[in-house]
Amino acid sequence: MQFGDHFKAMKPLDPSVKSEACVLGQKRKKSTPKEAAVRKCLILEQKCSLPIFSAREKLIHQVNQNNTLIVIGETGSGKTTQLPQFLYAGGFCKAGKIIGITQPRRVAAVSVASRVAEEMDVEVGKEVGFSIRFEDATSSITRIKYMTDGMLLREALLDPLLKKYSVVIVDEAHERTIHTDVLFGLLKGIQARRSNSIEGKFREENGAEWKKTKRGDVTEDSKRNGNDQKAAWPHNQKANMFETSIEKEKDHHANGFLMEKSLSPLKIVIMSATLDAQGFSDYFGGAKVVYIQGRQFPVEIYYTYMPEADYLDAALITTLQVHIEEDPGDVLVFLTGQEEIESMERLLHDRISCFPEGTAKIMVVPIFAALPSDQQMKVFKAAPVGTRKVILATNIAETSVTIPGIRYVIDPGLVKARMYNPRTGVEALAIVPISKAQALQRSGRAGREGPGKCFRLYTEEAFHKLDDVTVPEIRRCNLSSVVLQLKALGIDDVLGFDFMDKPSRMAIVKSLEHLYTLGALTDEGKLSNPVGVQMARLPLEPLFAKAMLMSVSFKCSEEMLAAVAMLSVESIFFTPQDKLKEVNLAKLRFSSSEGDHITYVNVLCAYMGELKKIGEPQDKKAKKSLQNWCNIHFINGRSLKRALDIHRQIQGYIQGIGLELLSCGEDYSSFRRCLAASFFLNAACKQPDGTFRALASGQIVSIHPSSVMFGKKPDCIIFNELVHTNKHYIRNVTRIDPLWLPELAPRFYCTKDIQTNFLPDSQGQKPLQD
Numbered sequence: 001m002q003f004g005d006h007f008k009a010m011k012p013l014d015p016s017v018k019s020e021a022c023v024l025g026q027k028r029k030k031s032t033p034k035e036a037a038v039r040k041c042l043i044l045e046q047k048c049s050l051p052i053f054s055a056r057e058k059l060i061h062q063v064n065q066n067n068t069l070i071v072i073g074e075t076g077s078g079k080t081t082q083l084p085q086f087l088y089a090g091g092f093c094k095a096g097k098i099i100g101i102t103q104p105r106r107v108a109a110v111s112v113a114s115r116v117a118e119e120m121d122v123e124v125g126k127e128v129g130f131s132i133r134f135e136d137a138t139s140s141i142t143r144i145k146y147m148t149d150g151m152l153l154r155e156a157l158l159d160p161l162l163k164k165y166s167v168v169i170v171d172e173a174h175e176r177t178i179h180t181d182v183l184f185g186l187l188k189g190i191q192a193r194r195s196n197s198i199e200g201k202f203r204e205e206n207g208a209e210w211k212k213t214k215r216g217d218v219t220e221d222s223k224r225n226g227n228d229q230k231a232a233w234p235h236n237q238k239a240n241m242f243e244t245s246i247e248k249e250k251d252h253h254a255n256g257f258l259m260e261k262s263l264s265p266l267k268i269v270i271m272s273a274t275l276d277a278q279g280f281s282d283y284f285g286g287a288k289v290v291y292i293q294g295r296q297f298p299v300e301i302y303y304t305y306m307p308e309a310d311y312l313d314a315a316l317i318t319t320l321q322v323h324i325e326e327d328p329g330d331v332l333v334f335l336t337g338q339e340e341i342e343s344m345e346r347l348l349h350d351r352i353s354c355f356p357e358g359t360a361k362i363m364v365v366p367i368f369a370a371l372p373s374d375q376q377m378k379v380f381k382a383a384p385v386g387t388r389k390v391i392l393a394t395n396i397a398e399t400s401v402t403i404p405g406i407r408y409v410i411d412p413g414l415v416k417a418r419m420y421n422p423r424t425g426v427e428a429l430a431i432v433p434i435s436k437a438q439a440l441q442r443s444g445r446a447g448r449e450g451p452g453k454c455f456r457l458y459t460e461e462a463f464h465k466l467d468d469v470t471v472p473e474i475r476r477c478n479l480s481s482v483v484l485q486l487k488a489l490g491i492d493d494v495l496g497f498d499f500m501d502k503p504s505r506m507a508i509v510k511s512l513e514h515l516y517t518l519g520a521l522t523d524e525g526k527l528s529n530p531v532g533v534q535m536a537r538l539p540l541e542p543l544f545a546k547a548m549l550m551s552v553s554f555k556c557s558e559e560m561l562a563a564v565a566m567l568s569v570e571s572i573f574f575t576p577q578d579k580l581k582e583v584n585l586a587k588l589r590f591s592s593s594e595g596d597h598i599t600y601v602n603v604l605c606a607y608m609g610e611l612k613k614i615g616e617p618q619d620k621k622a623k624k625s626l627q628n629w630c631n632i633h634f635i636n637g638r639s640l641k642r643a644l645d646i647h648r649q650i651q652g653y654i655q656g657i658g659l660e661l662l663s664c665g666e667d668y669s670s671f672r673r674c675l676a677a678s679f680f681l682n683a684a685c686k687q688p689d690g691t692f693r694a695l696a697s698g699q700i701v702s703i704h705p706s707s708v709m710f711g712k713k714p715d716c717i718i719f720n721e722l723v724h725t726n727k728h729y730i731r732n733v734t735r736i737d738p739l740w741l742p743e744l745a746p747r748f749y750c751t752k753d754i755q756t757n758f759l760p761d762s763q764g765q766k767p768l769q770d
């Protein structure tokens with residue numbers, strides 16, 4: 001495609017809703033008292049102009065009247081920022097209760113909390129706060145709390161009735177993340193339990209109202225002292241709720257009854273712009289649905305006439321054309337992952353450097369999940385006057401966030417999604433088309449402060465062929481992590497859990513088997529103690545959590561901690577295509593002939609060494625010298641910063657559960673043995689043609705070119721990631737001795753099979769499963 005052609009090849013679609021244009025919401029900056037007063041007025045004016053504003057009283061009334069409410073309103077109508085404030089003003093935080101709002105993503109939780117704090121004229125962490133994995137900005141006076149859905153699930157481990165909360169708002173419910181889906185079932189249960197279950201009220205001396213239930217059984221007034229009392233925890237999960245929760249309810253009466261303070265009912269609000277209202281209402285027992293009419297500003301939608309062969313090239317050219325031809329306003333480009341974003345960032349910088357003198361400047365800002373929070377927040381900073389900000393984002397900027405200044409959205413219509421095949425037990429990342437609901441959310445990022453435009457890099461016909469809504473993550477992911485959490489919540493009958501969309505029986509059974517193999521479950525299918533309990537406490541995938549626990553007995557927990565932190569981020573090295581030789585030379589300094597895991601440990605150690613030299617706090621000069629060090633070694637400084645962050649956090653958790661941090665020193669064989677013992681399900685053996693066969697699934701895989709093992713031919717390896725592109729690639733690979741497998745995972749491998757398969761002339765076609 002030639003520069004200049006692309007834009008004209010697009011067909012505008014009439015915006016369906018029109019409204020007055022106005023420019024609001026100037027960027028936040030340190031201001032004089034006068035400026036602050038003006039900004040306050042602007043914010044107030046902006047709040048009052050939101051479509052939700054006129055529905056304020058009605059919404060408070062509806063939440064009062066209904067225990068569950070479904071709220072649907074256009075993107076940008078004010079749901080996320082305003083409804084919690086209405087409920088706060090409407091008395092839902094009396095007696096110290098909290099309004100919790102869940103978001104599928106960290107960045108939304110942090111940025112919306114900051115906006116609402118500004119609107120309420122308070123500091124973040126005071127009346128308005130947020131809680132995300134590895135970061136908590138709340139205090140005893142926090143009443144409006146934004147958090148990721150995963151964090152609320154973790155809170156339920158410690159507070160099974162979510163007693164602090166008067167209202168839980170599940171925002172962006174259409175996203176159907178795995179955590180959101182579990183929350184639906186959990187909240188329903190908590191609501192029922194808080195509303196109906198408890199009888200036998202009596203007053204304690206201090207005047208507090210108490211109710212009593214026999215742990216795990218139905219209670220009836222007439223059987224206060226009886227043995228057959230039950231709590232109304234639905235779906236047969238009541239008993240274990242208390243038996244296996246990591247931290248049990250504190251208030252136990254002498255006669256063995258669990259005492260619960262009288263609780264107000266839990267209000268649940270489900271919110272989205274694009275939701276199957278009927279389906280949700282049915283699931284929540286005929287819950288009332290309210291619609292917020294109107295949107296703030298129109299967004300013009302453009303489609304291409306023809307399908308684009310290369311969406312990255314199309315995105316690059318459209319960005320440049322918007323810059324050259326369109327009015328001022330920032331641009332948001334949706335891409336599928338960190339690598340794509342970083343390569344586009346470089347391409348854009350190359351192109352910008354060729355701009356003729358006098359062309360307006362572009363400031364490129366990336367945002368993706370693996371970026372440290374402080375760097376993610378950079379997208380919210382205004383560009384200097386006369387400069388256009390171009391944000392390169394994954395779908396983490398798709399919902400909830402308002403990025404000030406965005407007027408143009410470029411949407412190639414693709415997303416990187418996790419896909420799980422329960423038959424083979426293999427989970428892989430694949431780039432797939434988005435749903436119509438996602439396309440709508442993406443276009444909704446423009447038109448929040450004024451009219452906007454969205455350029456969809458696909459045809460209108462292709463748009464109509466998209467699925468209406470995204471397939472719930474729970475139907476396409478490995479469920480081990482969720483099943484472990486449900487078990488930790490005392491919900492043992494996972495197959496009977498009240499999922500909105502039930503995952504396949506096979507997927508649940510596979511994950512139960514997986515957790516059992518990892519030692520997290522007992523023969524009876526209950527959470528094992530201490531292994532299962534400790535695994536559930538670590539905020540890691542079960543496989544990594546188990547690896548961490550095992551590394552203590554292999555005396556290599558320091559190395560495993562470093563490896564797990566590094567495996568939590570993407571793209572440790574960056575590889576400019578014109579500098580391949582230099583990159584390979586630089587990598588030599590860290591690379592281990594044994595594989596990527598030890599290489600990562602070496603990189604993190606070297607980075608920590610550099611940090612130590614520089615010392616903290618770092619000034620500008622120190623930061624620059626660290627960046628130079630990263631550049632010289634072709635190391636992605638952003639990824640390393642995040643890895644270090646995660647390293648510190650996990651270290652805290654490990655110490656919290658009393659595990660020792662031990663180093664294996666220079667001899668990495670115990671570390672490799674620990675990797676084999678932990679990731680034996682991801683073992684692969686060499687085939688005569690040089691490819692590898694994954695032993696558990698029988699799938700043929702190739703080592704990814706980014707691995708230090710690429711081009712090498714070890715007999716047996718373990719790997720951590722499978723990526724589908726034109727081939728099945730494995731990444732994060734380490735060489736192991738095949739005989740370690742039957743030794744370290746005897747329930748899964750037998751020595752005879754391994755010996756047969758590893759004879760030098762073996763064809764190795766047979767899966768090695770017992």
Ligand SMILES: Nc1ncnc2c1ncn2[C@@H]1O[C@H](COP(=O)(O)OP(=O)(O)OP(=O)(O)O)[C@@H](O)[C@H]1O
Pocket residue numbers: 025050073074075076077078079080081082115272273296399400401402403404444447448449
């Ligand atoms: N950080 C911000 N800076 C400037 N304006 C903002 C900011 N956050 C929100 N707004 C304004 O408030 C409006 C409402 O935002 P809000 O997130 O509450 O809408 P929403 O209905 O929840 O949208 P969505 O469904 O897209 O999440 C935005 O359209 C924008 O005008």
